[in-house]
Amino acid sequence: MSLRRDAILREMGLAPVWRLRGRQAQPEPEPVLQPAAPTPASGPAQGRVRSDLRDGAGDLPQPVSTRSHTDVGDGVMGLGWDALEARIRGCEACGLCRRRKQAVPGVGDRQADWLFVGEGPGAEEDERGEPFVGQAGRLLDAMLASIDLKRGEDVYIANAVKCRPPNNRTPEAAELAACFPYLQRQIALIQPRLIVALGRPAAQALLNEEVRIAAARGKLHSHGGIPVVVxxxxxxxxxxxxxxxxxxxxxxxxxxxxxGLKHA
Incomplete structure (x- = not known):
């Protein structure tokens, strides 16, 4: 492992974890590709999501309803980038618009091979209008650097919802549904080779099913024919x-x- 990557992993907090377990430095993992069955290209599944399916313990379960995005979707799918971002910034399709300072469309290379999708803006993102700029953003930048990627260079970063949920709570099903046409249009414009879903709300929005991160990891899922890593x-x-x-x-x-995708 290079000195540069070792420093990045220390910044991510990985090196102390490995030392505490008493392990010596290990070569880079060689994950086994385990394709999952294709899933529908639309958003959250029906029913209720149990609290144990969320990333954090102790969160209350959120209702998940059938996606209905007619009001937004009918006018979005033909938009180019500038019109799309203007529509996002002026959107009032759900209640999140009432308490936002500004919507956060996304940032990065608009022809990127890599698309990273998070949950929703936090307080700093709401202030600055860019996703992942707070402490979590700094960690994401370190994560990108660990695999030789950099924000804005062959990477686009977006969120499943474009406005900050109050108190940074998990987006509700109706909010994910209202925002999904925007994310869907971004995917259509970018045409990424691979999507990385960061967390349960993003994974559930993309895969249209209940998601448990522990069970979804290490497999290739699919959104509209595009591979998704969770x-x-x-x-x-x-x-x-x-x-x-x-x-x-x-x-x-x-x-x-x-x-593998680039050499297929």
């Missing part, structure tokens, strides 16, 4: 340091998958 949200990793090593495994799996 891993933990950086904000979750900041609260659960023991799972950073698992996120590193997921990043290695994503990079290996991308290499």
């Amino acid at each position: 891993t933990y949200h950086p904000a979750y990793l900041l609260r659960n340091l023991q799972d950073k090593a698992k996120a590193w495994d997921d990043l290695c799996f994503a990079r290996r998958s991308m290499r």
Whole structure:
């Protein structure tokens, strides 16, 4: 492992985790590709999601209803980038618009091979209008660097919802549904080779099913024919340091998958 990557992993909190377990430095993991059955290309599944399916323990379960995005979707799918971002910034399709300072469309290379999808903006993102700029954003940048990626260079970063949920709570099903046409249009414009879903809400929005991160990791899922890798949200990793090593495994799996896609 290079000195540069070792420093990045220390920044992610991985090196202390490995030392505490008494392990010597290990070569980069070689994940086994386990394709999952294709899933529908639309959003959250019906029913209720149990609290144990969320990334963080102790969260209350959220109702999940059938996606209905006619009001937004009918006018979005033909938009180009500038019109799409203007529509997002002026959107009033759900109640999140009432307490936002600004909507956060996304940022990065609009022809990227890599698309990273998070949950929703936090307080700093709401202030600045860019996703992943707070402490979780700094960790995401370190995660990207660990696999030789950089924000804005062949990478686009977006969220499942474009406005900050109050108190940074998990987005509700209706909010995910209202915002999904925007994410869907971004995917259609970018045409990424690979999508990385950061956390349960993003994974559930993309895969249209209940998702447990522990069970979804290490497999290639599908959104509209585009491979999807599921891993933990950086904000979750900041609260659960023991799972950073698992996120590193997921990043290695994503990079290996991308290499396979480019050489297919």
